[in-house]
């Protein structure tokens with residue numbers, strides 16, 4: 006088997022006495038679409054921030070794209086894409102300006118940025134919008150653009166924190182087509198979502214409850230194990246006892 010792109014061993018984050026992420030251990034394989042599920046407050050964002058090199062763990066180990074989350078956070082940031090819940094493009098720049106700006110941040114050459122931006126705009130069907138301010142686009146388009154910009158530098162892994170919140174099912178489906186294309190090109194996808202139909206699209210899923218991973222397997226295997234008709238049902242069986250969910 007190939008070396009995992011994410012490896013964690015008892016990864017933990019405490020805020021004072023509160024253990025937000027509690028000894029989580031798992032691997033993610035190259036090219037995998039890995040769903041990171043859990044109720045509100047389960048500790049997903051906290052874990053993801055540690056894996057992205059944005060927050061130093063309290064205990065445990067993790068390597069991301071081969072780099073250590075304590076000592077090599079800059080290398081991690083160069084090898085990943087990250088799309089947070091909070092929309093991250095500049096609303097007061099145009100579509101093209103955002104692509105140019107982030108391409109520059111990622112260290113791409115001008116020629117590379119030009120080729121990639123034309124391909125990106127074509128793929129998203131944004132030819133008519135290239136010179137419009139991003140703030141004027143519908144939310145679903147912004148999310149698709151944000152994802153595409155987040156993988157402009159062809160990172161090894163892209164972390165998506167609830168990337169499709171607040172958009173309709175058709176737009177979510179289009180977003181998932183982009184995810185599949187990226188995975189097909191070899192980019193590993195690490196995604197949190199509250200939508201159980203999206204969980205079904207993942208190769209494997211972990212489900213966190215109150216800071217701990219309580220289940221991890223393919224959607225099919227989880228449904229069998231919990232004798233459940235749907236992922237909704239699996240999730241409910243695991244998360245109904247959660248103390249932290251609102």
Ligand SMILES: Nc1ncnc2c1ncn2[C@@H]1O[C@H](COP(=O)(O)OP(=O)(O)OP(=O)(O)O)[C@@H](O)[C@H]1O
Pocket residue numbers: 020023025043044045046047048049050051052249
């Ligand atoms: N900086 C912080 N200081 C104190 N507590 C924090 C901090 N960040 C997160 N927490 C707490 O840690 C717990 C886990 O939060 P986290 O945001 O990781 O959950 P989540 O699973 O991503 O939830 P959601 O689905 O609502 O985004 C929550 O109870 C939260 O209040």
